[in-house]
Amino acid sequence: MAALSEEFTVSANEAVHISIVQPGPHDQLVRRHNFHPEFTYPIVGEAEQIFGYKGLDVEIQFAAHNLLPHINISYEKKFETVGTTSALDLNKKFRDFLPPTAFERGFESLVQDDPDAAAWTPPGECVKRYTRGGENYEVWAGSLLGMPMRTLVDNIQILIVSFIEGGQFINLEDVDWTLDRWRVYLTYHKASKPPTPRASPYTFVGYATTYRFYIFQKPAKGHVPISFPFSESITPNKLSSRLRISQFLITPPYQNSGHGSALYQAVYDEAMTDPTILEVTVEDPSEEFDKLRDMNDYETLRPQFEAADIKIDSSALTSLERGRLKRIPTTKLLPLDKLQEIRAKKKIASRQFARMVEMYLLAQIP
Ligand code: ACO
Known part of the structure; x- marks a missing residue:
């Protein structure tokens, strides 16, 4: 029984892979990038193992430009139960981390035949352009209130738990949509020539989400205090705030090439030009992020x-x-x-x- 259990147990970090796909010639999607997650414990449990399958392959695909997601689960053999242990219900597990669209059929033709892809631009506005190794990159930024931005963030949140230890989803159901607190920054590679004439030149590189905490200062003596809830005349966006970088990710194919620094600088530069932001903070930074932040802040302060x-x-x-x-x-x-x-x-x-x-x-x- 033990040998059978072992035979049907696979490492989740090896079985799961993420691919960034684009339309290709001969009506076939091209895998532009393919990489494994760093962590799968939030999805499959602490041991990061999947029981019940032989030859398991879980491919999470994202369209390179709009990040339309799709999950493809295939295996040679499934063993429903061994003794008292049942095979992990993969569809059920991944449903908590991917939007329902990821489980629908027709992904390949949706990406391959997307008539809007060539003219597509990332949501928000372009706030930075730079080159690395002779290639063009852009950072776009926009409020999470906009539906295209919200859909995009919802599509890729699985990357947060896959690459940030203890990374937290933004619960889009719980966001207070009456206050414009969340701003998202997206980095894209922009190809001078897309792989096919109908494909988008944009390929996703990474992203950061930021959140504003309003600083309610005590009113000076003699002033009428601000009353809550806000009256129409007081727009919270105009109040002093502290900006918190909440999630920050550069996908593995683009790491260690300065894209993290470029994205951090884009967030910081916007904070510098916004007189209502008094300081920039970071939520629970990882060691790697601390290094990036130190390097950039030191260059600013020296x-x-x-x-x-x-x-x-x-x-x-x-x-x-x-x-x-x-x-x-x-x-x-x-x-x-x-x-x-x-x-x-x-x-x-x-x-x-x-x-x-x-x-x-x-x-x-x-
Ligand atoms: N060419 C080559 N190397 C470069 C260049 C360049 N032009 N510019 C910088 N580098 C070097 C830097 O010197 C640095 O080297 P060091 O590690 O020896 O100091 C290294 O590349 C990393 O700097 P960047 O390339 O700017 O950073 P990167 O793009 O790799 O992003 C990050 C770093 C964000 C931590 C990324 O690795 C990542 O997303 N990791 C997984 C998720 C994660 O940990 N996210 C942060 C969690 S904390 C939070 O979310 C708030």
């Missing part, structure tokens, strides 16, 4: 620190204080007012800013 001549200055200390440097409060060693000014101007969250100051000071040690 010239500011240099211009303000930030350094540890012990000249104002008494000789007694100098002997006990460890116990001296930071206020006596660093120009905190200058630092606070830089932090506010560059909209960096306080803990991240403190890390950047520390990195800068350490880099000054000869």
Whole structure:
């Protein structure tokens, strides 16, 4: 029985693969990219194993431009039960992570014969263009309130749990659609020549979602406090806010080529030009994301620190204080007012800013 169980148990991370497809010649879809998920435990359970199948192949396909999803499950043999254990109901498991359209028939012809593909553009507006290795890339941004953006995000949320440890879905049913809090940033490769004349030149690279927390400041004395719920004359979008980067993903074929930095910069640049955003924060960053954020924030802040001549200055200390440097409060060693000014101007969250100051000071040690 144990041998049989083993024979019909497969690694989910190997059996599942994600492909980004485009229309191809001879009426056949072309797999532009094909990669495995990093995690499958949110879908199939902690052990990341699937029981009950031999020769199992689970292909999650996405149309390269509009990310129309489809799931294809195939196997050589299915064993319904071994002893008291039943084969995993894959359709049921994946239904919680993919929209119902992913289970419908006709995906291949929908992608192959899409009459709108050639003229399609990503939802929102183009906020950044850049080149890498001679290829063109664009970042588009738009509110999650727009239906094309909402559909697109709903299509690809499975990628969040597949690549971000502990990654959370945005529950689109729970979003408060009366407040425009979510803004989505999409990175696309734009081919100079699509694979067929009717195909879209756009191929999805990665995306980030951001969320605004409104900062309700205490009204000054003598002012009438803002009452809730909001009156028509107060638009929450005009209130001071803190921007939180919620989900951030560059798909494996495009990682380690600077696309993460380009996407982070696109989000940050928009925050810099929006006077209502006071600082940029990140929700539960992974170690890899921390590295990316540090690298980019440091590049932003270093010239500011240099211009303000930030350094540890012990000249104002008494000789007694100098002997006990460890116990001296930071206020006596660093120009905190200058630092606070830089932090506010560059909209960096306080803990991240403190890390950047520390990195800068350490880099000054000869
Ligand atoms: N050419 C070659 N390499 C480059 C270039 C370039 N033009 N530009 C930067 N790099 C290097 C960087 O120096 C960096 O090197 P290092 O790791 O040695 O420091 C490395 O490439 C990574 O930087 P980017 O390429 O800008 O980042 P990437 O596009 O790989 O994105 C990310 C990083 C977002 C973490 C990606 O790997 C990813 O999505 N991982 C899986 C999901 C994940 O962890 N997401 C973040 C979760 S946290 C959250 O969601 C808030």
